[in-house]
Structure formats: C-alpha cells, structure tokens
Amino acid sequence: MSECLFCKIGGKEVPAKIVYEDGDIFAFEDIHPQAPTHILVCPRKHLASLTEASAEDAALLGRMLLAAARLATERKLTDGYRTVFNNGRGAGQSVFHLHLHLLGGRAFRWPPG
Ligand code: AMP
Numbered sequence: 001m002s003e004c005l006f007c008k009i010g011g012k013e014v015p016a017k018i019v020y021e022d023g024d025i026f027a028f029e030d031i032h033p034q035a036p037t038h039i040l041v042c043p044r045k046h047l048a049s050l051t052e053a054s055a056e057d058a059a060l061l062g063r064m065l066l067a068a069a070r071l072a073t074e075r076k077l078t079d080g081y082r083t084v085f086n087n088g089r090g091a092g093q094s095v096f097h098l099h100l101h102l103l104g105g106r107a108f109r110w111p112p113g
C-alpha cells in the first residue's frame with residue numbers, strides 16, 4: 001500500500017521512533033501519546049482493520065499481542081496496561097492500517113470513552 005502512512009513507517013520512508021521490529025511486525029511510539037507509554041504495534045502486512053483479518057492471520061495477530069506484552073514487561077508497566085484495537089471510524093480508528101495500541105503508565109477508567 002504505497003499511500004499508507006503505517007506501511008511507510010514500517011518501510012522507513014516516514015520517520016518514527018521504532019521500538020521493536022522483526023520480519024512480520026513493527027512497533028513505534030505514538031506521535032500524540034495518550035499515556036506515558038503509548039506504542040503502536042503493527043503487522044507489516046497491510047490490513048485495514050481487524051475486520052479484514054482472516055484465519056490465515058491468526059498467528060500474526062497473536063504475535064502482535066505477545067509483542068505488546070513483552071514491551072509492557074520491558075517498560076515495567078507492573079500496575080497494568082491497556083491494549084486497544086480501534087476498529088472503524090465510530091470506534092475512533094483514524095489510520096486504516098491495523099494497529100494495536102499499548103497504553104500504560106497511568107490509571108485507566110472503565111468503560112473507556
Ligand atoms: P487510531 O485512531 O486508533 O487509528 O490510531 C492512530 C494513531 O496513530 C493515533 O494515536 C495517532 O496519534 C497515531 N499517529 C498518527 N500519525 C502518526 C505518525 N506519523 N507517527 C506515529 N503515530 C502516529
């Protein structure tokens with residue numbers, strides 16, 4: 001996806017603070033952090049949202065979650081952290097390349113806004 005911002009970040013065409021990457025996924029600091037830790041974990045494969053994922057993406061989705069958990073451990077988010085997929089505009093999704101938000105370092109309310 002040549003016009004996709006997060007594909008460009010994964011391909012190093014657009015700069016970002018990348019905190020983890022491997023052959024399948026990459027993670028970077030959110031440019032407008034909503035918590036002291038706010039990292040976005042993405043697949044290299046362009047999927048617009050969770051809705052576009054299929055059974056063949058099951059391992060990829062699992063790797064995204066495990067990467068988020070590892071980053072939370074590295075950042076010592078021992079009081080808890082939140083992992084969020086905003087799916088669709090009504091849920092607040094603004095970039096249509098699948099990404100998992102990892103938020104931590106402050107208290108969170110429930111239900112989310
Ligand atoms: P969402 O609203 O769930 O689609 O999340 C998109 C996130 O991407 C937001 O939290 C934005 O702050 C973040 N974002 C947008 N552009 C960039 C960028 N160039 N580098 C890092 N994060 C970005």
Ligand code: ZN
Binds near residue numbers: 006007045
């Ligand atoms: Zn993309």
